[in-house]
Amino acid sequence: MIPDELDTPAVMVDVDVLDRNIARMASAMQTRGVKLRPHAKTHKTLEIGARQLAAGAAGLTVATIGEAETFAAGGVTDLFIAYPLWVDARKARRLRLLSETAAVRVGVDSVDAVVEMGRNLGTGVLDISVLIEVDSGHHRSGTMPDNAVNIARAAADAGLAVAGIFTFPGHSYAPGMPEQALQDEDGALAEASSRLLADGFDVQELSGGSTPTSLLGGGSMATELRPGVYVLGDAQQYELQRCALKDIALTIAATVVSRSGPVRGRGRRVVVDSGSKILGSDRAAWATGYGRLPDEPEARIVALSEHHATIEWPDGAALPAYGSRLRVIPNHVCLTMNLADRVSVVRNGSVEDEWEVAARGRNS
Amino acid sequence: MIPDELDTPAVMVDVDVLDRNIARMASAMQTRGVKLRPHAKTHKTLEIGARQLAAGAAGLTVATIGEAETFAAGGVTDLFIAYPLWVDARKARRLRLLSETAAVRVGVDSVDAVVEMGRNLGTGVLDISVLIEVDSGHHRSGTMPDNAVNIARAAADAGLAVAGIFTFPGHSYAPGMPEQALQDEDGALAEASSRLLADGFDVQELSGGSTPTSLLGGGSMATELRPGVYVLGDAQQYELQRCALKDIALTIAATVVSRSGPVRGRGRRVVVDSGSKILGSDRAAWATGYGRLPDEPEARIVALSEHHATIEWPDGAALPAYGSRLRVIPNHVCLTMNLADRVSVVRNGSVEDEWEVAARGRNS
Numbered sequence: 001m002i003p004d005e006l007d008t009p010a011v012m013v014d015v016d017v018l019d020r021n022i023a024r025m026a027s028a029m030q031t032r033g034v035k036l037r038p039h040a041k042t043h044k045t046l047e048i049g050a051r052q053l054a055a056g057a058a059g060l061t062v063a064t065i066g067e068a069e070t071f072a073a074g075g076v077t078d079l080f081i082a083y084p085l086w087v088d089a090r091k092a093r094r095l096r097l098l099s100e101t102a103a104v105r106v107g108v109d110s111v112d113a114v115v116e117m118g119r120n121l122g123t124g125v126l127d128i129s130v131l132i133e134v135d136s137g138h139h140r141s142g143t144m145p146d147n148a149v150n151i152a153r154a155a156a157d158a159g160l161a162v163a164g165i166f167t168f169p170g171h172s173y174a175p176g177m178p179e180q181a182l183q184d185e186d187g188a189l190a191e192a193s194s195r196l197l198a199d200g201f202d203v204q205e206l207s208g209g210s211t212p213t214s215l216l217g218g219g220s221m222a223t224e225l226r227p228g229v230y231v232l233g234d235a236q237q238y239e240l241q242r243c244a245l246k247d248i249a250l251t252i253a254a255t256v257v258s259r260s261g262p263v264r265g266r267g268r269r270v271v272v273d274s275g276s277k278i279l280g281s282d283r284a285a286w287a288t289g290y291g292r293l294p295d296e297p298e299a300r301i302v303a304l305s306e307h308h309a310t311i312e313w314p315d316g317a318a319l320p321a322y323g324s325r326l327r328v329i330p331n332h333v334c335l336t337m338n339l340a341d342r343v344s345v346v347r348n349g350s351v352e353d354e355w356e357v358a359a360r361g362r363n364s
Numbered sequence: 365m366i367p368d369e370l371d372t373p374a375v376m377v378d379v380d381v382l383d384r385n386i387a388r389m390a391s392a393m394q395t396r397g398v399k400l401r402p403h404a405k406t407h408k409t410l411e412i413g414a415r416q417l418a419a420g421a422a423g424l425t426v427a428t429i430g431e432a433e434t435f436a437a438g439g440v441t442d443l444f445i446a447y448p449l450w451v452d453a454r455k456a457r458r459l460r461l462l463s464e465t466a467a468v469r470v471g472v473d474s475v476d477a478v479v480e481m482g483r484n485l486g487t488g489v490l491d492i493s494v495l496i497e498v499d500s501g502h503h504r505s506g507t508m509p510d511n512a513v514n515i516a517r518a519a520a521d522a523g524l525a526v527a528g529i530f531t532f533p534g535h536s537y538a539p540g541m542p543e544q545a546l547q548d549e550d551g552a553l554a555e556a557s558s559r560l561l562a563d564g565f566d567v568q569e570l571s572g573g574s575t576p577t578s579l580l581g582g583g584s585m586a587t588e589l590r591p592g593v594y595v596l597g598d599a600q601q602y603e604l605q606r607c608a609l610k611d612i613a614l615t616i617a618a619t620v621v622s623r624s625g626p627v628r629g630r631g632r633r634v635v636v637d638s639g640s641k642i643l644g645s646d647r648a649a650w651a652t653g654y655g656r657l658p659d660e661p662e663a664r665i666v667a668l669s670e671h672h673a674t675i676e677w678p679d680g681a682a683l684p685a686y687g688s689r690l691r692v693i694p695n696h697v698c699l700t701m702n703l704a705d706r707v708s709v710v711r712n713g714s715v716e717d718e719w720e721v722a723a724r725g726r727n728s
Contacts, residue, residue: 007454007455007458007728008728009727009728010728041670041671063670063671064671083621083637083671084621084622084635085621086619086620086621086637086686086687088619088687090371091371094371109622110622110623110686112685112686112687113621113686113687116686116687139624140622140635140667140669140672140674141621141622141624141635141672142622170669255450255452256450257447257448257449257450257477257505258448258473258474258504258505258506259474260503260505271448271504271505273447273450273727273728274727275727276644276646276699277698277699277702277725277727278727280640280645281644281645281646281699282640282645303504305504305534306405306427306698306699306702307405307427307428307447307727308504308505310504321476322450322474322476322477322480323450323452323476323480334641334670335640335641335645335670338641338670338703339702339703339725340725341725361641361703361704361705363373363637363638363639363641363642363671364371364372364373364374364637
């Protein structure tokens with residue numbers, strides 16, 4: 001299952017599973033008549049973005065100007081930075097350059113931000129427009145829906161084109177919450193857009209979506225959706241019942257380096273060499289551990305340090321020998337990709353390519 | 365305080381604070397007559413390792429062969445891989461190459477591992493020896509102290525030179541625990557070494573230490589200590605009262621991008637652009653949040669996503685304006701350095717250099 005030539009720990013992407021995930025989401029969105037703009041912060045990889053676009057994606061979503069620069073350099077011409085950017089003079093210079101090769105949309109969630117952005121971007125022929133972020137219940141960034149029109153007016157005053165509204169229903173990341181989050185997304189988009197329309201704005205885009213909500217289907221008034229994680233899958237999506245183990249394209253190849261036989265009463269533990277520096281250390285309150293083992297689903301990763309994952313092995317299952325190679329699924333794949341300089345592309349158990357994680361670390 | 369030319373988020377290292385930390389630890393170890401072998405997994409940076417060696421460090425500690433390769437290529441000639449490596453044929457090839465330019469010590473914690481390592485390294489003139497890891501109470505890897513002699517015998521049978529014993533008292537990372545952890549370290553080293561000595565082994569090295577225990581001083585029987593985090597400091601060490609805010613050399617420059625005025629009852633929150641992809645997402649059960657703000661010590665980072673840190677601002681303190689630039693201290697600096705390709709080196713508020721994090725991502 002783990003190609004022999006790989007030294008551990010190593011990040012493996014099963015390209016058949018990846019392509020199946022890309023096709024499934026593309027087809028679902030096409031059936032519903034909704035544009036798909038996958039969030040590329042999940043993979044940060046030109047080859048995966050190209051596959052998403054080839055399957056019909058309308059463009060890519062990114063979180064930072066740095067990610068946008070990477071994908072634009074790779075030939076992507078339609079990019080939405082779905083983040084409430086503070087466009088000071090430094091970021092304005094970069095946005096202007098970016099707009100020379102790509103149509104760029106930028107998130108805003110305050111009057112202050114559009115005033116600053118308008119002043120620093122200046123006037124001239126720039127293919128840059130803004131989407132106003134509204135809070136649909138995640139309570140992170142985003143203005144309240146009834147305030148969106150004030151930001152739209154300020155944007156127009158600042159000389160910025162208003163393309164529409166966006167929201168991230170991030171409270172979908174909890175057991176039993178995706179349906180509620182989808183309803184909240186709809187409500188927030190509806191209220192904000194009706195106020196903008198009443199005020200004379202042409203609301204072209206209502207952008208929503210997250211991996212947990214995007215495949216629920218039905219009822220959404222969004223014109224485009226921005227799921228990210230679906231393309232690779234991870235332990236969070238599995239534990240939220242948003243994907244099966246067989247849908248998870250990214251796994252870490254790891255080796256059993258220690259067994260905790262010595263500690264009395266903890267004889268069913270093994271330690272593998274995939275720690276927080278390759279898996280990432282996100283752990284939601286509802287997670288069963290720091291990741292999962294696809295080939296031993298009842299095992300639990302009970303502790304994680306930089307280079308050690310401590311696994312409680314299920315009763316009755318044979319404890320793996322020292323040196324055994326195991327696959328580990330990270331909790332949150334966006335962090336895993338951001339830790340890897342490159343990933344091994346695997347098909348039918350053999351390495352067929354290596355992809356650079358080109359936008360890794362592009363935080364600004 | 366934040367140099368004007370830096371775009372945010374950005375990793376800043378204050379070189380005066382760094383040098384003070386290096387000098388303080390070097391001086392304390394010299395006074396006690398204990399060798400200092402700083403753990404370079406914290407910084408992964410050739411320039412910082414060189415400063416530690418110039419201040420008298422006996423060599424560097426690393427966690428992986430990849431880190432060792434990076435520092436050896438940078439001219440370091442004495443390296444201890446303080447990890448229970450499983451030296452299969454792939455890793456044996458790399459260790460042999462490494463031993464051509466550096467004296468290499470490797471951790472082991474099982475008979476199986478020394479048998480595998482002996483078989484794959486083969487015989488010949490290699491400057492490689494092993495240190496046996498014992499568990500002093502952290503209960504991660506390491507054998508029980510009374511079993512170390514069995515591993516030493518197996519190592520000798522496998523043709524491996526046994527240099528001594530090592531332990532990591534990682535249970536020092538909790539409030540009130542450093543003193544106990546130091547006692548446990550001493551006890552484990554004492555028991556393991558007395559058994560090896562009784563069995564005729566020449567125990568040259570008793571290697572211990574962690575940042576929380578290393579400066580406690582007194583009583584330790586260790587011949588060398590391996591603290592890592594002390595060189596940069598972080599919010600964990602501050603909250604464990606192991607350093608003051610002024611001792612923290614690494615901070616993240618961040619910008620206020622959103623304020624949660626819109627959410628009723630949460631009007632004292634701001635969002636900055638330093639999320640888990642630059643800070644890392646470690647959060648111990650006893651931590652006050654996802655990091656600290658040195659210039660607003662009562663503020664709490666209550667939520668963290670990939671590019672958003674949500675900060676609860678203290679009552680009575682003026683809420684920072686949109687676009688304000690703030691400094692953030694990460695919880696666990698080893699993860700922060702492993703996320704950065706390079707860091708800005710700051711002195712007296714000006715950027716004077718940029719260092720590459722050369723061993724970033726070298727997990728295998």
